[in-house]
Amino acid sequence: MGLKEKSKYEDSYEFSNHEGQQYVSFKIAEETYMVDIKKVREFITYDRISIIPNLPKHYKGVINLRGSIIPVMDLRLRFGYPQLEYNERTVLMTIFVEEKLIGMVVDKVLDVINLPVENLQPPPDTEMIVERQFLEGLCEWRGEMLILLNLDSLFAQDKAIQAIISKTENSN
């Protein structure tokens, strides 16, 4: 590790300890997103997915993670991009959302970054490809725009779907 990197590392260490937060950044299509690192459990490679019937397209199914059954959501599909073929390089991030563990397929995992909280700015009030409630904030980092995802609301929408499913089931 070069001297320069080392000092940078120490800087980021300071950040994470004091006013900063650590995030994992990843790519979906041309956009860069990030999530709170504390919510990320691990990265796994794509495994065979068993489909779950009658769910929105972005739910690819469930996988076996060392004995636990966890659902897999493709963020590309969630945001309306066309799906990429899955291969052995496809990465699944397993993320805690409301005490549940879910897998998310992303294009590419980039980095772990440190950001002071005050660098975050609220998302602009515009029509976007991502529904606004999924965004927690934006920030500028090394000349790139990072989008902080609100995972809870991403999943909360799907809980609404669940409510609809169980409702139709009951009415039947």
Add this chain to the structure above:
Amino acid sequence: MDLSKFDPEAVKLFLEEATDMQDQIEESLLTLEGDPSNEDAVNNAFRGFHTIKGGAGMIGFEELQKYTHEVEFLLSDVRGGSRNVTEELISALLSSIDCLRGFCSELEGKDNFDHTLAESSLAQIRILSGDSNKPEEPPKQKSRKQSESIPQESVGKSTPKDNCSRYLIRLKFSEDILESGGDPIVLLKDFHEQGECYVTPHCHSIPDLEFLNPTKLYLHWSLVLSTTKTMKELEDILMFFVDEEGVEIKLIQGPPEETKIKKDINAGIVEATTEKPRHSNVQESSKFKSPNQEEPGLASISQKSKPNFPKPNTPKKKDESGGSIHVSNLKLDKLMNLVGETVINQARLKEFGQELRLADRRMGDIYQQIVYDSDIVVRELQDQVMNIRMVPIKGTFLPLQRIVRDYCVSSGKKIKLQIFGGETELDKNVSEKLGGPLKHLVRNAMDHGIESIEKRLEKGKSEEGTICLRAFHGEGHVFIEVQDDGAGINSEVIFKKALAKGLIDEKAELDEQAIFRLLFHAGFSTAENVSDISGRGVGMDVVRQEIESLRGSIFIDSKVGMGSTFQIKLPLTLAIIEGMLVQVEDQVFTIPLLSILESIRPTVDQFRTMQKQGEVIEIRGEYLPVLNLSKVFNLEREKKINEEEICVIIENNKMRCGLLVDRILDQQQVVIKSMKENFFQIPGIAGATILGDGRVSLILDLPSLMIMSFKQN
């Protein structure tokens, strides 16, 4: 309540014990009500309260300790035979259990307990024990006062007490009594509270310091007690020490020789000789008498070693429980999970063995032998772990006795609850979840089934109605029946009601079973009047749902005027099912084997359509609806029925249908994993399991699949 003053570990232990005790006491009280002369029941209840009192004292929960003390006091009168068992008494004692539960749940930090309830319960108990006016004297102060003023008191007080008996009590415990939780100090205090008590400690067994083991008890005591209490009452104090060889009570009559004894207090062993002449006065000996008591004189007090004769008649309470331990559900679930994982890995090893055998036959054979050997062990392990989870259903049945009893008191009906097969074992999880539905069924039986006394007499039935709870094993299931000899269910009334509610068509031709099933329909109630016990119309629907969530089913059998039987059929366990793995397109699904009747490979002309869409299959002259998984699950390609297809005939709730699959792969035990853990419940899917190759296979939920499939079409 400030919980922080308690040691959480001790509280946990106490709560576990107390919960068990509460159930036991409740059971004993109910037995006692039915059979007031049942001494075992009184003793059990008394012991229960006593244990809770001791536990409460141990963790320092004074309020509870005081409370149980009063209850125990009342019960000791019952034990002594000076009080009869009345309904009022049982009611008071039962409500005291409710208070105990309240205290405990507060201690657990769950709910806040309304302490005025305890106050009123206590008042009731005191009135019953004729003790309501007696001012409460804190025991601590009392004993201190006594010990400070022994000489004066003994002279001053003993003369007016003509009816005092004098007892000689020897307390020589085995050395390791402290390890099993015995506390001689409590015992000494207890005796102190009975009257005037002189304690002589015997210290001569104490070894030199270097040999002294601090966990052992080297002291023993002899006590001379003047009290109005009877021998029996004193024995009660010693009830937890009946196994001890050196514990005995002797009655000494005759005038008290105060001066002599006072001298003896400090003299220790000398006492034995001074007491010698009194031995001739021994009239009554307790059952704690040890064999060498027959030896002349009281010299045995200071005897160091005694022959270890077994006492044939002493009840050994400890042995009854078979030495069980409490294990938290969480630990058990983890163990279960691990075993489940092992089973899955075992399947993978087996699969690999077949591949290995193809590559190298000799190695493959050796490998497979090893796998088979360990397979036997794993199966056994699985069985044993499953076995740990099995509990007798009695625990679920017993609380119902209380409900029946309370209902009888409030409604004026006379109902007897009989329990058969309480020892039938089933999975703890199932057993716990069964409580609600059973409660509901029993309440229904009491409210709608059993008629009022007048009506019963009119019909020539006995005054007392009977509800039978029956549990037994059969067909790989547990059956539980709730049977009453009440009015029965009138199928015509139900039919009309269902018509009126628009649940069925007027032309619908339903057999009796089908009509009874209407009872389980949401929003159906046959009760004319809605009572607070049952009849709100949501009940039976919920019962059915809960039973089905346990993968069970429920049937009704009833004859008007004769009574009704509700039969619940449940799987032995929820954690593992025998499943058939089937392939539909590229997905592997698991069908619970118990629902499968047969599998056939039908020809194309066995399939018919109705109105161009609803498919049926003809099997031996019978038409069954066809469930097409590709369609129900919207799998990508929708195939036409062809020759290759296999039709699995399944049955659920007496309804049959054919399930189309591409291939049947295997039949094996699968460990059920919850979908809800990380996701949510999907209609048509009961859960998931992990296949030998690590893939996930969804387990089909046939009841909901049938609904999805046939209601949509």
